[in-house]
Amino acid sequence: MDSLLFFSSFLIVILLAISLQILFFSPISPDILEIPSASKTFTTSITSNNYLQRVSKLGEGFLDRPEDVAVDKMGVVYTATRDGWIKRKHKNGTWESWKYIGGDSLLGLTVSSTGDIIVCDTQEGLLKVSEDGASVLASHVDDEKIRFADDVVEASDGNLYFSVASTKFGFLEWYLDVLEAKPHGQLLKYDPSLNQTSVLLDNLAFANGVALSADQDYLVVCESWKFRCLKYWLTDEIKGQTDIFIDNLPGAPDNIKLAQDGSFWIALLQLTAPGLNFIHKSRSSKHLLATFPKLMNWVIGVHHQAMVVNVAADGKITKGFDDSTGKVMSFVTSVLEYEDHLYLGSLHCDFIGKLPLTTSTV
Numbered sequence: 001m002d003s004l005l006f007f008s009s010f011l012i013v014i015l016l017a018i019s020l021q022i023l024f025f026s027p028i029s030p031d032i033l034e035i036p037s038a039s040k041t042f043t044t045s046i047t048s049n050n051y052l053q054r055v056s057k058l059g060e061g062f063l064d065r066p067e068d069v070a071v072d073k074m075g076v077v078y079t080a081t082r083d084g085w086i087k088r089k090h091k092n093g094t095w096e097s098w099k100y101i102g103g104d105s106l107l108g109l110t111v112s113s114t115g116d117i118i119v120c121d122t123q124e125g126l127l128k129v130s131e132d133g134a135s136v137l138a139s140h141v142d143d144e145k146i147r148f149a150d151d152v153v154e155a156s157d158g159n160l161y162f163s164v165a166s167t168k169f170g171f172l173e174w175y176l177d178v179l180e181a182k183p184h185g186q187l188l189k190y191d192p193s194l195n196q197t198s199v200l201l202d203n204l205a206f207a208n209g210v211a212l213s214a215d216q217d218y219l220v221v222c223e224s225w226k227f228r229c230l231k232y233w234l235t236d237e238i239k240g241q242t243d244i245f246i247d248n249l250p251g252a253p254d255n256i257k258l259a260q261d262g263s264f265w266i267a268l269l270q271l272t273a274p275g276l277n278f279i280h281k282s283r284s285s286k287h288l289l290a291t292f293p294k295l296m297n298w299v300i301g302v303h304h305q306a307m308v309v310n311v312a313a314d315g316k317i318t319k320g321f322d323d324s325t326g327k328v329m330s331f332v333t334s335v336l337e338y339e340d341h342l343y344l345g346s347l348h349c350d351f352i353g354k355l356p357l358t359t360s361t362v
């Protein structure tokens with residue numbers, strides 16, 4: 001009996017020590033996160049069609065995890081890869097390593113009206129890349145370093161709107177921001193005529209994709225772990241007002257892009273591996289994961305599938321395509337519609353997926 005008592009006290013002390021250790025070393029102070037339930041997303045969900053398994057692979061083997069895709073007026077396709085390059089595909093189909101920036105931290109990019117490439121660098125801020133090379137447009141806002149610039153769009157007046165996913169965690173620690181579930185994201189504006197950067201919105205839940213509406217009356221900015229995208233009005237009378245554009249998305253929105261017809265394409269991530277959503281409701285599980293990052297690889301769900309949806313300007317999902325098992329594409333982070341095709345970027349693949357939007361699929 002004595003030895004049993006001794007043993008159980010010993011066990012309790014050990015467990016207590018481990019828990020204290022976890023709490024002490026945990027880099028997060030987590031909140032509970034509500035993942036929209038299947039019943040909530042039911043009306044907006046798409047039925048699985050595995051259409052993304054039918055992509056043709058552009059630049060296969062040449063493109064190391066191309067997160068985003070942009071296309072210029074001449075039809076040249078641009079992307080930024082994990083090996084620090086801006087690469088492009090000419091109309092004749094040949095790929096070129098165009099400009100070397102360095103790092104593994106280049107994310108969203110867009111082509112400016114002057115033909116330059118504007119790219120988000122999670123280390124440096126907002127960059128402009130032209131034939132002459134790269135320069136930093138915005139590295140600080142309100143005297144704070146911009147740490148995790150994520151996606152950018154240019155308005156016709158030349159202003160650049162871009163997101164900061166997290167002011168607390170870096171690109172490689174992005175899942176800690178999800179686990180902490182406290183909003184550290186921002187929507188920023190860079191005004192090139194003043195060379196000035198300002199904060200438009202603060203406290204966003206992992207601000208990710210940014211797009212402009214067809215008439216440029218509003219921006220749409222996506223909050224990944226709130227499974228929603230917001231409208232930020234730019235028109236004079238209601239400038240700065242925000243509304244919900246779409247919520248209860250059947251995945252965490254990544255990049256968003258305007259399509260020809262005024263609708264938007266959004267790439268959706270499965271944040272959590274199947275069956276593990278309970279983790280987001282348990283603070284101790286979150287601390288445990290944050291303390292032992294290796295465990296996180298089991299929990300992160302982005303490699304299990306891929307999904308993209310088209311959302312009309314009224315915020316209704318009209319169609320969607322997926323790869324339900326991630327067989328061909330997973331971790332699809334962006335979707336660009338161009339000349340009746342979709343171009344799909346991914347933080348997992350070594351190519352850009354290209355899909356025809358034929359009448360049989362729409």
Ligand SMILES: *[C@@H]1O[C@H](CO)[C@@H](O)[C@H](O)[C@H]1NC(C)=O
Binds near residue numbers: 090093094
């Ligand atoms: C394709 O076009 C680019 C740019 O115009 C050119 O530099 C390249 O040599 C062309 N490649 C082929 C195979 O024609």
Ligand SMILES: *[C@@H]1O[C@H](CO)[C@@H](O)[C@H](O)[C@H]1NC(C)=O
Binds near residue numbers: 195
């Ligand atoms: C813009 O401002 C930054 C500092 O805020 C400065 O380093 C940079 O040289 C300026 N760029 C131009 C083109 O004036």
